[in-house]
Each structure stands twice: as structure tokens, then as C-alpha cells.
Amino acid sequence: MSRMLSAAQSLSLAFGVVLAPLAHADEDLKLVIENHVFVPAEVRVPANKKIRIVIDNRDATPEEFESQGLHAEKVIPANSKGVISVGPLKPGTYSFYGEFNRTTAQGVLIAE
Amino acid sequence: MLGTAIILFREVLEAALIIGIIAAATRNVHKRGYWISGGIALGVTGACIVAAFASGISELAQGMGQEVFNASILGLAVVMLGWHNIWMTRHGRELAVQAGAVGKSVGAGAEPVTVLLTVVGLAVLREGAEAVLFLYGIVAQGNTSASAMLAGAALGIAAGVAVGMALYFGLLRIPLRFFFQATSLLILFVAAGMAGQAARFLIQADLLPSLADPLWDVSAVVPGDSIAGRVLHALVGYEPQPTGMHMLFYAITFVVILIGMRLGAPKR
Numbered sequence: 020m021s022r023m024l025s026a027a028q029s030l031s032l033a034f035g036v037v038l039a040p041l042a043h044a045d046e047d048l049k050l051v052i053e054n055h056v057f058v059p060a061e062v063r064v065p066a067n068k069k070i071r072i073v074i075d076n077r078d079a080t081p082e083e084f085e086s087q088g089l090h091a092e093k094v095i096p097a098n099s100k101g102v103i104s105v106g107p108l109k110p111g112t113y114s115f116y117g118e119f120n121r122t123t124a125q126g127v128l129i130a131e
Numbered sequence: 132m133l134g135t136a137i138i139l140f141r142e143v144l145e146a147a148l149i150i151g152i153i154a155a156a157t158r159n160v161h162k163r164g165y166w167i168s169g170g171i172a173l174g175v176t177g178a179c180i181v182a183a184f185a186s187g188i189s190e191l192a193q194g195m196g197q198e199v200f201n202a203s204i205l206g207l208a209v210v211m212l213g214w215h216n217i218w219m220t221r222h223g224r225e226l227a228v229q230a231g232a233v234g235k236s237v238g239a240g241a242e243p244v245t246v247l248l249t250v251v252g253l254a255v256l257r258e259g260a261e262a263v264l265f266l267y268g269i270v271a272q273g274n275t276s277a278s279a280m281l282a283g284a285a286l287g288i289a290a291g292v293a294v295g296m297a298l299y300f301g302l303l304r305i306p307l308r309f310f311f312q313a314t315s316l317l318i319l320f321v322a323a324g325m326a327g328q329a330a331r332f333l334i335q336a337d338l339l340p341s342l343a344d345p346l347w348d349v350s351a352v353v354p355g356d357s358i359a360g361r362v363l364h365a366l367v368g369y370e371p372q373p374t375g376m377h378m379l380f381y382a383i384t385f386v387v388i389l390i391g392m393r394l395g396a397p398k399r
Contacts, residue, residue, distance in 0.1 A: 071337070080268035081185065083261060087355040088372060090331050090344075093197060094264055096186040097271070102194045104337035107344065118141075119265050122134065 052076045052095070055120035066110040066130040074101045082124065086115035089128065106130070132276075132283035135269070139287030142262040145365040146174075146254040147295030149321060152366075155302035156215070156314035157247055170248040174255025181256065182263035198336035201257060205329040208253045211246050212322040213388040216315050217395040218246075262288075294362075317366065319388055324368015326384035327377040334376055342375025 048070055051058045055078060064070050076082050076095040083094045084101065089108075095101040108130040117124025150167065157163045181188065181200075188196045262284075269280045305313050333339040350371035353360050363369035368381060 069337075080271050081264045082268075083265075085356075087350060090341075090372070090374060090377075091335060092331075093335065094185060094189075094261060096189060096264075097268075099186055099189065100194075101189060101197075103335050105335070107341075109344070119138065119268060121138075 048072045050074045050126070052078055052082050052117065052124065054078065055080075055082070055117060055123045057115075057117070057124055057126040060126040061129065062126070063129045063131060064106075064108070067107045069104060069106045070108070072103050072105060074103070076100070080119070082120065083118035084115065085118045086113060086128075088113035089115060091115065132279045132286075135280040135283030136287035136290070138265060139262055139284045140290045141287075141361060142258050142265070143288050143291030144294060144361055146258040147291045148298055148362065148365040149254040150251055151295035151298035152302065152314065152317055152321065153247060153250055154299050156219070156311070156318060158303070158310075160244060160247065163244065163247060166244045166248050167251055170251025171255050173248070174252040175259055177252065177256040178259030178263050181260040182267060185260070185264060192336070195336035195338070198332040199338075202329040202332040202336075204253050204257050205325045205332070208250055209322045209326050209329070209384060211250045211253070212318050212325070213384070213391060215246055215250070216318050216322070216388055217391040219311055219315050220392045220396045315392070319385060319392075320367040321365070322388055323381045323385040324364065324366075324370075327368050327370060327373065327381040330376045330380035331370075331374070334374060339376055341377075342379065344374045345372035346375050346378055348372045 048062060048064060050062070050072060052074065072091075074084050074093075074095050076097060076099060079097050081094055081096050083092065084103070085092050088111075089105045091103050091105060093101050093103050110130050113128045113130065115126050115128060150171070154163070154167055157167075160166070185197075188200055190196060192199045266281070266284055269277055269284070302310075302314060302317075330339060334341045348371065353363065353369070353371060355361075355364065355369075355371045360369060360371065370377060373381075
């Protein structure tokens, strides 16, 4: 029943009705993109917790932060920051990359 | 250059496949070529506008404007596709009969072409905005290889369009008796997949819980970022590591449209 309810809420969301965000995540993780490279390229986070990742793109070009495992897909415009919410994650290694500069912009997130 | 081609190919693939399906599903709509071209033109224009205001959009909704925007576009497309399918179950049979008559267009009672225009426009808008931002990045970098990269981009776009056209001509080979059932089924899967994607954006924005993450993991079988994974993603909403919420959205959309199609079917 509660699943049905939240689905109804989310359907209304999909049509642009913005509800208050859910309870805020416990941890903030900061990633910097500089010269199409993630700094740090390897990060450790606690497992089973919701995490906010702040991605600070310091390049003059946009980047798309993407990760299959983290279900993340977000364009970070040039010289600006983007925030995404991930998790709670099971322990494991999750790779992420910059779609627009995939040869250099690679990183892993380790949940433990 | 090849790297650029692959990125652009990925960005346009989904929209190209959706246009291929829509073009086939509306084979009898009068002058649909104009409407599809119009939808593409509007989508490209919209994509440029969205790309230009990308920073502004991102800052909306406490930094989650991009997610809410994407989810809204997907939600609107789901409604349009669902409505198309329900309409088709009502009028599909007469269309199948008329399709046999060469050059005969659907007259009164034809599906409003605005639905077609909107779905195509939305598909191009969403994927196109990312492509425009990427191309802008190339130009902004201003290095000497920019022209080679732009050539690569053109190659990637052409390859994506070719796949969409291959799907279109493939679908046209389906015998008329099954044609509209086949395209309706495909559209049902596309709509459910889009709903799942909308859920994914709302989870990323922390507006929805993931419920279970992941519900299952078949990324070792068909990786989500492989070409096969992306084609399946566009056609049936394939997601190798779906969250519980993703599948809930997928299933509810699938069932709701299916019920609508049953209710909309003409009484015998």
C-alpha cells in the first residue's frame, strides 16, 4: 500500500509538481574535475548509507558524470557544481566516468 | 575523432530508435513526414535552448533542476505514448485495412498529429541537449583538432540515424495483420522504460527512495553502457542493475497502459 502511495506521489512529481525532498543524506562527498580528471580518482564511502556527491567541475567545458552502478547521469556545466544523491549502497566497488572525456575522466567509489 | 563519433552515436541512438518506431507506427498518418521533421526541428531548437540555459536549469529545485526537468520530459512522453497506444487499439483495425489501399490517407477521426510531433520533439530535446553541450565543449576548448572532432560528431550522428532507419525499415517488413499489434507492443515497452528512467532521475535528485539497490544485477551479461545494452535500453527499457523503484515505475506504467488499451478496444 505504501509502495502504491509513493508511486502515486512520484507520478505527480513526474509532471512537475515538486514535493519537499526526502530526509537529507548523512554524508557529503566532494569530487573535483580538473583537466578532465577526477580528483580524487578513488573515494571511500560508508556502505548502507545515502550519500550526496558534490561534483565541482573546474574545467571550461561541460562534463557528464555517469555511472551504471550508481545509476548516475548528470551534466555538470563548465565552472560549476552539481549534486547527486546515491545509495544506500551495498559494499562493493562502483566505477564512474566523465562521458565527455572518458579516456581521462575515470574513477572508482568504494563502499565499505 | 573516433571517440567523438562514439559519444555522439550514443547520444543520438535512443532518440533515433524512438523516431524509427514512431515513424513506423504512424505509417498511415497523412503527411506524417512533415510532422516528424517538425518534431525533430523543434527538438533540436529546444535542445540548443536547454543547453544554453543548462547552468540555470541545474540550479533550480535546490540544484536538482536537471533531474526534475528530465523526469518531467520523460513523464510527458510516457503519457503521449500511452495515449497513442490506447487510441491505436480503437482505430488500429480500420488503419490496417486502409494501409492496404495505396495512397489513401486517414481521414476524419485520425489521431491528432500533435501527439506524434510532441513525442519526437521530446525525444530529440532530451538526448539532443547533452549532444549540444558536448559539441559546445569541443568548440570552447578551441584546440586544433576541433574540426576533426566535429567531423567525428557528424559521423556519429549519421551512424545513429542509420540505426534508427534500419529499425524503421525492419518494422515495415512486419506483415500488416500483425503490424499495429507489434508497434503498439514496442511502444508499450518504450513507455515503461521511460517511466523507469524518470524514477532513476528522481532517485538521483533524492526526491524518491530507491527501495532496493540493485534489485538484481545482470550487468555481467549485457553491460548497460555497451551498444547492445543501449539499444535494449531504448527499445524495452533494459536496465542491468535496476532499483526497486525503477521496476515499480516500469511495471505500473506497463500495466496501466495495457489496461487502457483493453478498455479502449472496440466492443465486438
